[in-house]
Amino acid sequence: MLNKEQLQASEINDSRVLVLAGPGTGKTTTLVSRYKHLISQGNKPEEIVCCTFSRKAVDEIKSRISKEAKLDVKNLPVDTFHSLSIKALNKLANTINVKNPKSILKPEERRSVINKIKEENPNILKDLKYSEQIPSNVLKYIDQIREELVDPEDAAIEASEKGDIVNIAYADVYKLYEDYLTDNGLVDFPRMIHYAYKAFALDASTNKSYISQFKHILIDEYQDINFAQKSLIDELLKGGASLWVVGDDDQAIYGWRGSNVKFILNFEEYYPEAKKVVLNTNYRSENNIVIAANNLAKRFVERHEKNIISFGNDEGEVSVYKNKDEETEASKIIDLINRRNKSTHYKDIAILARTNTLPKSVVRALSSANIPMVLKNNVSLFNDSSAKDLLKAAAIASDVKSERGWDKKISPKLYSFAKKLLEENKWETKVKSLSTSIVRQLPTSLNDNERKQKEKEVENCKNYLIQYDNAFKAFEMVNTLFKEPKDGNGVHIGTIHGAKGLEWETVIVMGCEDDKLPHSLNSDVWEIEEERRIAYVGITRPKTNLYLTWAENRDGMEKLPSPYLNEILDVKPRSKTVVSEDRVSKYISIMENFGKEAREHQEKLEKVRRLQIQREKQRTAELIAENRRAINTAIADGFGQGSGWKIKDTGDGFLSQVGYTAKKDGPSERVRHDILSKVFNGQIDMPDTLKAEVAKSWSEPNSLERLRKMRNTINTALGAQKAKTNASKQAIEKWEKDLVYIDEVLKEGQ
Secondary structure, eight states: OOOOHHHHHHHOOEEEEEEEEOTTTTTHHHHHHHHHHHTTTOOOGGGGEEEEEEEEHHHHHHHHHHHOOOOOOSSSSEEEEEHHHHHHHHHHHGGGGGOOOOOOOHHHHHOOOOOOOOHHHHTTTTSSTTGGGGGGHHHHHHHHHHTTTOOHHHHHHHHHHHHHHHHHHHHHHHHHHHHHHHHHHHHOHHHHHHHHHHHHHHHHHHTOGGGGGEEEEESSSSSGBHHHHHHHHHHHHHHSEEEEEEEEEGOOOOOOGTTTTHHHHHHHHHHHHHHEEEEEESSOOHHHHHHHHHHTTTOOOOOOOOOEEEEOOOOEEEEEEEEEEEHHHHHHHHHHHHHHTTTTTGGGGEEEESSTTTTTHHHHHHHTOOOEEOOOOOOOOOOHHHHHHHHHHHHHHHHHOOTTTTOOOOOOHHHHHHGGGGGGGHHHHHHHHHHHHHHHOTEEEEEEHHHHHHHHHHHHHHHHTTSSSSSSHHHHHHHHHHSSSOOOOOOEEEEEEHHTOOOOOEEEEOOOBBBBBTTTOSHHHHHHHHHHHHHHHHHSSEEEEEEEEEEEEEEEEEOOOOHHHHHHHOOOOOOOOOOOOOHHHHHHHHHHHHHHHHHHHHHHHHHHHHHHHHHHHHHHHHHHHHOOOOOOOOOOOOOSSSSSGGGGGGGGGGHHHTTTOTTTTOHHHHHHHHHHHHHHHHHOOOOOOOOOOOHHHHHHOOOOHHHHHHHHHHHHHHHHTSTTOOOOEEEEEEEEHHHHHIIIIITOOO
């Protein structure tokens, strides 16, 4: 039985529809109901495209359609974007002059291509860190840039404009990778999307024989769509189909892999005739959990307005726990699990973390406490390759068969040493000898931090193994970490990203600290915004119990609680809330033990912020007092060659974010200069909260420091390109003209 909003979304007749489905509001039910409604209106199943992002989601939707609509779904266009592209190219490959792909490169084959490129071009990545030279990291960049339909030349321009020395090198590899695939007639999954987009665009510009066969397009999880996928769908729409999408901008957490929340936020701008339906009844979580989630969500800088309410009658529990350190946190989590296990199964409990390395102390503690676990999203005690080397070598030295999860190849030297240790009787001696050998054989290209991290991982693995009396007992416990309990009854331990779309009776979100959630690697306002959405996804997974834990000291360093905890504590209802005052009062009571601390933390943050503003004003005053000293007007003649600019001064890609670029099909000279003028004068349209963040990095509008920052950004890009053997001449010409504009128009206008 559908509620009013679900029914409206299912049966709406408009050709462009956005359905906003908050956590637990019946997204898949509504999607399948829409599909059934279209069938009931006389549409043929083969005329309805239904797209989502994972094979698991496709299987669930197909299963529901098969059961509820009584259809044979095997050959219907209910697919992932990649499958849709593959099927299209089976018929359209010849139209864009490519061979119909018979196979797609596997991940290990793609890595082999990158290794081949590195071997043939030994200097291409030599200035990067060891971790930055790993093929999987290079391919991650290539995939992300392809998802923006950016070719190698524009990729190099974009990297230069952001002053990103890693991506500048990666862009060079990208060109060689694309050339290799083309020369050898190969494809991988991201290239399939490119090819399908080109084929649809060509079909749309000619007789539309392929794209016109589809009458309706349904897209699931629309907040996760990237530019290439949206472009592909837009070409498909030119065949005359309707578009119906469902998603939640508050749960857009995949920006790091190319998804763009702007596509769902600005849906009504992309499709002016669009209608919007909001599903606002949460059938998953009890009321206090919904209140907590709403408190956090109202802090989003940009979002579609929603007022999520709980269908539940019970209050639910939301609690925050401060811990002395990670060991104390692990003990507290065990206490919470034991408490909940009295009335529920282990499988109904989940421990979620921002990263897959964060739960190690908890995994170790649960293992020692014999609490069954289901480890997901690469969560393990032994994530590091060197730690897995130790596991494998210790198994060889003890004549123990390695198993899936830690069965890996090791170097011939380590293998030989492990074989020699077969004669050694003492288990502890074997493990210590092997760990010493592994540390000594670490690559010389590692920097100090990378080496220390690997040494720490090997040390932790060694300590875990030698706590047991013998190899048999040690590997019996190791194997439990890589196998799910046979009956499936284990506590789920995974990342928040991996938990999206899932639910449990009880959820523990651990590691809620200021450098973990939000993560310390994310600093600009848009990254912090996505971190807040990650927190939102985490706290909307439970049905009845939400526990948030943090440690005052982790890895030997002092920590502060996540600022998101303080946002959750703000329980003052918004004007449109339907939550009763007695429920709010009870929620305040639940959180009062943490409230004072959180407020004190917020006051500290505000004090630091005021100090930053004061210093910024003082800095500006000093610049004025120095009679607005001149900007270095040198033009870069090659990367890093004496023009007075540094990569760290280039503004983290802000100019690119507001539309400035020298890409081939980028803005005209007039538009570029207009963007530069608006940036300088503070006329870029953005929320006030963003303006404050921009001012921290770029100084105040109309200031000499902001002008210098703009110039350094462009001059950095120019120098980086001029140093390349395959430099983009058109980009260089544009940047040189824009520097003249800054020097002769903006600067002189001061």
